[in-house]
Amino acid sequence: MRALSKFQLLKWCNPLARLASWFELTRNASSGVAARIPLRGDCQRGHVYLVGAGSGDAELLTLKAARLLQQADAVVYDRLVGDDVLAMIPAGCERYYVGKAKGHHSVPQDEIGALMVRLVRQGKSIVRLKGGDPGIFGRMGEELDALAAAQIPVTIVPGITAASSAAACMGIPLTDRGHAQQLRFVTAQLCREDGTPDWAALARRDETLVFYMGLSKVAAICAGLREAGLPDDWPIMLVANASQPDQQSLVGSLVDMPQRLAAEPLPSPCVIMVGSVVQRVATSPASTENQVHYACQH
Numbered sequence: 001m002r003a004l005s006k007f008q009l010l011k012w013c014n015p016l017a018r019l020a021s022w023f024e025l026t027r028n029a030s031s032g033v034a035a036r037i038p039l040r041g042d043c044q045r046g047h048v049y050l051v052g053a054g055s056g057d058a059e060l061l062t063l064k065a066a067r068l069l070q071q072a073d074a075v076v077y078d079r080l081v082g083d084d085v086l087a088m089i090p091a092g093c094e095r096y097y098v099g100k101a102k103g104h105h106s107v108p109q110d111e112i113g114a115l116m117v118r119l120v121r122q123g124k125s126i127v128r129l130k131g132g133d134p135g136i137f138g139r140m141g142e143e144l145d146a147l148a149a150a151q152i153p154v155t156i157v158p159g160i161t162a163a164s165s166a167a168a169c170m171g172i173p174l175t176d177r178g179h180a181q182q183l184r185f186v187t188a189q190l191c192r193e194d195g196t197p198d199w200a201a202l203a204r205r206d207e208t209l210v211f212y213m214g215l216s217k218v219a220a221i222c223a224g225l226r227e228a229g230l231p232d233d234w235p236i237m238l239v240a241n242a243s244q245p246d247q248q249s250l251v252g253s254l255v256d257m258p259q260r261l262a263a264e265p266l267p268s269p270c271v272i273m274v275g276s277v278v279q280r281v282a283t284s285p286a287s288t289e290n291q292v293h294y295a296c297q298h
């Protein structure tokens with residue numbers, strides 16, 4: 001008999017491996033208390049699923065994300081996707097890392113688009129896995145454009161964004177009747193020398209601001225908001241590695257946060273929350289980070 005080529009073997013083994021994982025997922029889901037978790041749907045070949053991986057804790061994945069990860073032929077993923085989430089990808093599935101390597105730039109967007117188009121043209125189903133929610137500072141627009149140009153169908157699966165995760169892990173709401181009637185997600189990359197945020201528009205007392213990608217801009221954020229009229233003692237909180245075992249946080253005011261951070265540097269990724277709702281950390285029933293963290297993990 002003619003020897004089976006690697007391609008033929010993969011053609012048969014991959015679907016079998018996926019089927020086994022899929023049965024495992026549904027069996028686990030249906031054996032416990034939550035016997036009726038509605039896991040249904042397929043993962044179509046020639047289709048890209050832009051999926052949010054959440055903020056690191058694998059249990060914060062949506063059921064749809066977990067199902068697609070079990071079913072896809074290939075997963076294209078970023079740096080901020082947690083190891084526990086990656087561990088859910090079955091052995092037979094192709095993986096492509098397109099995040100930033102240490103000391104290098106990220107893979108250019110057009111190369112990521114071209115990779116997905118190539119995989120789809122090979123007849124595969126693709127999960128494009130992005131940290132948090134793919135539609136929040138995730139460069140999803142460029143990827144949608146690349147796929148639309150190649151007439152490739154896309155489904156977007158939202159994920160839990162870092163702001164939601166960090167607020168939950170610190171035991172506070174992002175909005176609160178007595179504190180904030182508005183919520184704004186801001187990229188701190190605007191705080192570079194060549195771009196000036198509209199500090200006057202951001203310096204409101206009825207709002208919670210969440211800055212993404214801002215760890216190196218904390219001093220500029222505090223100074224800009226104070227100069228635009230927020231008081232020196234206005235609350236600010238930094239949460240790094242939200243929802244992960246190594247989560248760390250700093251709570252302070254606009255005037256003292258730059259020094260606090262210099263004395264106790266936090267790792268990346270980190271979100272910065274500004275607003276009076278941050279005061280609630282002190283009175284939260286889960287007010288120490290360990291207690292809150294425990295609530296997040298278990």
Ligand SMILES: C[S@@+](CC[C@H](N)C(=O)[O-])C[C@H]1O[C@@H](n2cnc3c(N)ncnc32)[C@H](O)[C@@H]1O
Pocket residue numbers: 055056080130131132133134135136137138160161162163166211212213214239240241242243244269270271272
């Ligand atoms: C390129 S943006 C991606 C945001 C992502 N799409 C989301 O919805 O969370 C990366 C920034 O998200 C924030 N971030 C992502 N994961 C985080 C985590 N686990 N803890 C704290 N901040 C996080 C950081 O501000 C980081 O610089």
